Amino acid sequence: MAAGDRGVRLDGGQTSPEGGRRRVGTVAKREQASRGGERDLAKGLRFFRSKGGETTMNKHAFITAHKAQYAVSTLCRLVRLSRSWFYGHDASWAACQGREARRAAQDVALLERIRHFFKASKYRYGSKRIHQDLRADGERVSERRVARIMRENRISAGQRKPRKPVTTNSNHKLTPSPNLLGRSFHCTIPNTVWLADISYVDTGEGWLYLAAVKDVASREIVGWSMAKHLKAELCCDALRMALNRRGPVPGLILHSDRGVQYASGDYRKIIHRAKLIQSMSRKGECLDNAPMESFFSSLKKELVHRQRFATRAHARAAIFE
Structure with a gap:
């Protein structure tokens, strides 16, 4: 067989005359299709392979891109993917x-x-x-x-952080009461454990201080008082309201922090007359009174930090509501 009759491979090897004619015919058809505006499958396949390898999803994308010009069965056979898949x-x-x-x-x-x-x-x-x-x-x-x-959709309860005053002054020489709760707030019987604490509200006229008494079992605020000062009278008024609403309950545990207001003689006189038992948190341990901290946190997030109160009277009305 003459050398000129042999088919020539692109990699330098040899093939049969029939194979050479088939390959030449295939190249001619591809060139003709390319001139006619159709996409070249071999070039498309090389581009497809350069985009991350022969993954199943890339094969699917390749078939989808060419199925308008070629039969899906041919394309599936070309990339070795089943038509059913x-x-x-x-x-x-x-x-x-x-x-x-x-x-x-x-x-x-x-x-x-x-x-x-x-x-x-x-x-x-x-x-x-x-x-x-x-x-x-x-x-x-x-x-x-x-x-x-x-x-x-950016729906959130916006908050504004005001200046923070000091409401708990435990640097005094008054004797603190022992901690009888030990962070055990799982009371289920009303009028068994009350919690007391003080918070603050920023207004255009200055600070408005809020003292509250909370029943651990019902989670209800049973007594409260608001004033522009932090004297013991503020806490005494809140405790008197709680006793007037719920009645004296001998043996009830009244827990608070070690603030000077709760350790004062006037406050302890009310506790003694009502035959309550006083309990106090450890120094610097706000979690010893966590339910009250949680209540004040919710109050500020939902009301106080969302608006600016021009007067203390305005703040009183809003908090009462």
């Missing part, structure tokens, strides 16, 4: 798109309900309480989904 993936992808569309529509409807409850709370509630309102209204939704929708 290709069509099954298309069906599952369409179903997934349908689920995503339905979920997006549900999110839009849920967003309107979230905005309704957020406005009803006077723009105070976070995702946890909004979720509770939705569940109470019959909406079956997870708290994570509510939090996500609120985060994506």
